[in-house]
Amino acid sequence: MAPIALENEDHARDAAFNSAMHGKSAHGRQGLMAMMSKRDGAAQKAAVDEYFKHWDNKAAKDETADTREARRAEYATLTRHYYNLATDLYEYGWGGSFHFCRFAYGEAFGQAIARHEHFLAHMMGLRDDMEVLDVGCGVGGPAREICKFSGARITGLNNNDYQIERATKYAAREGLAHKLKYVKGDFMQMSFPPNTFDAVYAIEATVHAPSLEGVYSQIFRVLKPGGVFGVYEWLMTEAYDNENPHHREVRLGIEQGDGISNMVKIPEALAAIKAAGFELEYQEDLANRADARPWYYPLAGSLGQVSSLWDLFTVARMTKVGRSIVSSALEVGEMVRVIPHGTAKTARSLELAADCLVEGGKLKLFTPMFLMVARKPMDAK
Numbered sequence: 495m496a497p498i499a500l501e502n503e504d505h506a507r508d509a510a511f512n513s514a515m516h517g518k519s520a521h522g523r524q525g526l527m528a529m530m531s532k533r534d535g536a537a538q539k540a541a542v543d544e545y546f547k548h549w550d551n552k553a554a555k556d557e558t559a560d561t562r563e564a565r566r567a568e569y570a571t572l573t574r575h576y577y578n579l580a581t582d583l584y585e586y587g588w589g590g591s592f593h594f595c596r597f598a599y600g601e602a603f604g605q606a607i608a609r610h611e612h613f614l615a616h617m618m619g620l621r622d623d624m625e626v627l628d629v630g631c632g633v634g635g636p637a638r639e640i641c642k643f644s645g646a647r648i649t650g651l652n653n654n655d656y657q658i659e660r661a662t663k664y665a666a667r668e669g670l671a672h673k674l675k676y677v678k679g680d681f682m683q684m685s686f687p688p689n690t691f692d693a694v695y696a697i698e699a700t701v702h703a704p705s706l707e708g709v710y711s712q713i714f715r716v717l718k719p720g721g722v723f724g725v726y727e728w729l730m731t732e733a734y735d736n737e738n739p740h741h742r743e744v745r746l747g748i749e750q751g752d753g754i755s756n757m758v759k760i761p762e763a764l765a766a767i768k769a770a771g772f773e774l775e776y777q778e779d780l781a782n783r784a785d786a787r788p789w790y791y792p793l794a795g796s797l798g799q800v801s802s803l804w805d806l807f808t809v810a811r812m813t814k815v816g817r818s819i820v821s822s823a824l825e826v827g828e829m830v831r832v833i834p835h836g837t838a839k840t841a842r843s844l845e846l847a848a849d850c851l852v853e854g855g856k857l858k859l860f861t862p863m864f865l866m867v868a869r870k871p872m873d874a875k
């Protein structure tokens with residue numbers, strides 16, 4: 495794969511855009527209520543145009559190396575605008591932890607999400623005397639949970655101002671502001687000095703990087719010698735065949751609907767972590783465990799598999815019918831001008847993502863939970 499030029503960071507520009515697009519909505523209600531409180535149609539349109547220019551009229555069958563390179567070249571802008579558009583929908587439909595998880599028999603949705611976070615902390619051996627970095631922290635659900643579980647102090651790194659504002663608000667609300675802080679930045683060019691953290695984790699976030707070796711190398715640099723890195727990576731499996739048109743549609747649908755410039759296969763991630771200098775201590779595709787319910791069951795519309803009445807309401811939003819109702823309601827909202835133009839297009843794109851994620855999961859072409867635990871050698875600089 496061609497080496498990638500990093501995008502120029504401009505935090506002042508991003509802050510101004512954030513304030514135009516989101517106003518003060520980060521400090522108010524979340525989800526659909528937050529969407530309705532946004533009024534700057536021009537900023538919303540700019541985000542929609544910037545994001546969808548990479549995907550509109552670019553079918554999987556016509557994909558070329560150049561279209562993928564164009565997305566990689568603008569990885570930071572693409573990801574930032576994806577989350578400018580999708581964060582409210584995520585919070586409405588999924589909650590505050592933007593990742594998948596395994597589901598044990600009878601386990602509630604929220605409990606399963608938290609267990610997935612605890613499992614990573616456990617596999618990494620996180621403790622309360624550790625300084626930890628969360629790469630691509632979203633609105634901070636995992637950082638809050640891992641902080642409560644392990645006692646560690648956590649810094650969340652994120653290139654989206656809106657998510658940072660929300661994460662900061664939630665940390666304060668839960669009395670965790672002294673343990674959690676959030677820093678704006680591109681994970682391909684981190685501003686932290688070398689050897690800063692005892693541990694680094696990334697939960698379904700580094701897939702947004704244009705190069706896994708690039709982001710893993712940054713993580714290696716900011717880890718102290720002997721420090722541990724744990725990651726749940728989104729990857730295509732070895733069963734994925736790029737020459738198979740259906741496989742390609744599934745991969746492209748996941749990339750488009752999830753803000754990903756270039757998703758790679760498992761062997762590439764393993765090679766990247768080693769090339770970055772890490773000693774790989776553990777690797778497992780957790781999607782291959784024999785679970786009572788698969789990781790994609792909420793998106794597959796399997797309401798018969800929910801474990802409580804409460805989860806019935808939670809999971810109903812994620813099903814095909816629930817998703818379509820929301821997209822249609824947003825279309826009406828746009829027509830009567832209570833919601834900024836382009837919101838429904840984002841929701842439809844998320845519907846595509848959901849369908850492709852389920853198909854990728856069923857065919858075992860894709861995993862959102864390839865676990866790697868790796869260490870920076872003691873003698874590394």
Ligand SMILES: CC(C)=CCC[C@@H](C)[C@H]1CC[C@H]2C3=C(CC[C@]12C)[C@@]1(C)CC[C@H](O)C[C@@H]1CC3
Nearest residue numbers: 583584587588592593698752812817820844848
């Ligand atoms: C993008 C990455 C790397 C991780 C995010 C994983 C998941 C949290 C999201 C992937 C697809 C998303 C969808 C929704 C919520 C968040 C995801 C599951 C919705 C259920 C949100 C509400 C919409 O109406 C439908 C969405 C479908 C996809």
